[in-house]
Amino acid sequence: MVSRVMKGLGGVFEGLLAIPFFGGLFILLSGYSPLWFMLVFHIVGLLLAVASNRGKAGHIFGIATSVIGWIPFLGWLFHVITAIILLIEAAVDR
Structure with missing residues (x-):
C-alpha cells in the first residue's frame, strides 16, 4: 500500500x-533542489518497493531521471517517461 502511494x-x-518551460524554470530557480529531493524520494520508494516485493522500474527510472534531469531536453523526456511508468505501476500494483 505504501509503495503504491x-x-x-x-x-x-x-x-x-x-x-x-515551467518545470525547467522551477528546477533552475530552486537551485536544482527538486532533483535532489526526487533522488532521495525515489531511493526511499525503491527500498519500500523491494521490501514489499512490488514493481521497481518506476523508481529506478526516477533515480536515473534525477541524475540526468539537469540536461534540458533529455531531462524533460526522462521526467515524462518516469511519470508514465510510475502512474502505470501505481494503477496496476496490488
Missing part, C-alpha cells in the same frame, strides 16, 4: 517537473 505521488511530482 509513493508511486502515485512520484508520478504526479515527475509529471509536474515535465511541464515544458
